[in-house]
Amino acid sequence: MQESSSPRPAHSPIKELPRYFADERGRRIFLDGLFGETAADYDFVEKLLGFGSGPWYRREALRRAGLKPGMRVLDVATGTGLVAREAIALGGRVLGLDPSAGMLSEAQRLSFPLVRALGEKLPFADASFDFVSMGFALRHVADLDALFEEIRRVLVPGGTACVLEITHPRSALAAVPLRIFMSRIVPVVARLAGRGDAGRRLMRFYWDTIEACVAPVAVLDSLERAGLGARRAVILGIFSEYVATR
Numbered sequence: 611m612q613e614s615s616s617p618r619p620a621h622s623p624i625k626e627l628p629r630y631f632a633d634e635r636g637r638r639i640f641l642d643g644l645f646g647e648t649a650a651d652y653d654f655v656e657k658l659l660g661f662g663s664g665p666w667y668r669r670e671a672l673r674r675a676g677l678k679p680g681m682r683v684l685d686v687a688t689g690t691g692l693v694a695r696e697a698i699a700l701g702g703r704v705l706g707l708d709p710s711a712g713m714l715s716e717a718q719r720l721s722f723p724l725v726r727a728l729g730e731k732l733p734f735a736d737a738s739f740d741f742v743s744m745g746f747a748l749r750h751v752a753d754l755d756a757l758f759e760e761i762r763r764v765l766v767p768g769g770t771a772c773v774l775e776i777t778h779p780r781s782a783l784a785a786v787p788l789r790i791f792m793s794r795i796v797p798v799v800a801r802l803a804g805r806g807d808a809g810r811r812l813m814r815f816y817w818d819t820i821e822a823c824v825a826p827v828a829v830l831d832s833l834e835r836a837g838l839g840a841r842r843a844v845i846l847g848i849f850s851e852y853v854a855t856r
């Protein structure tokens with residue numbers, strides 16, 4: 611990408627979430643707190659959310675995107691390592707990156723290299739990876755353009771980016787059961803299972819960010835601006851898979 615000396619507007623994936631934070635600094639503090647405090651319960655809550663289908667879905671999505679054995683893979687927003695684990699199972703040589711110390715300490719169980727950093731500022735040389743994955747974290751970055759420019763920069767020419775995200779259902783009718791499931795059922799089951807308040811806080815924030823997130827076309831536009839020709843596939847009406855090639 612061409613370096614530009616004039617500042618350009620940030621393309622935030624979230625319109626506004628005043629109930630959680632007022633500005634960028636507040637957002638980072640909030641996210642560090644939320645993901646730090648819920649890291650130990652994240653895998654449990656995620657299992658409830660996907661009825662245990664999470665590993666299978668992540669692995670198949672990576673396979674569909676073209677992850678092959680021996681590829682150097684960067685998993686951005688690795689969290690507890692749920693995407694990374696599947697990339698490793700497919701034979702990838704995986705490095706995980708996340709800004710949350712709490713999440714990274716959970717990911718250490720998987721014994722793969724980890725780096726603490728933001729997706730918008732990747733601490734790697736140009737063309738270091740064959741494949742970049744990012745699972746269910748698009749809604750948390752400050753600037754989509756900065757994220758995708760960085761992903762493009764660290765990919766080799768011909769390399770692939772695979773970004774997975776939950777997208778708000780197009781029909782209001784379909785949104786209602788999803789909202790009830792996420793905001794009522796998952797938190798209650800998590801609480802009954804002795805997971806305290808983690809389920810409620812994570813799911814409430816999840817739902818609010820899904821609702822506030824820009825439309826898929828804005829994500830595709832941003833990928834395009836970064837020089838990553840992308841396509842989007844939709845699974846079950848809510849799982850968006852953005853697959854882009856440098």
Ligand SMILES: C[S@@+](CC[C@H](N)C(=O)[O-])C[C@H]1O[C@@H](n2cnc3c(N)ncnc32)[C@H](O)[C@@H]1O
Nearest residue numbers: 645687688689692710713728729745747750751
């Ligand atoms: C919902 S978890 C997703 C974890 C994992 N990828 C998965 O598939 O379950 C979201 C993760 O995004 C991370 N995150 C938040 N802001 C980020 C940023 N700007 N760059 C990279 N990761 C970020 C959080 O720390 C958290 O671990």
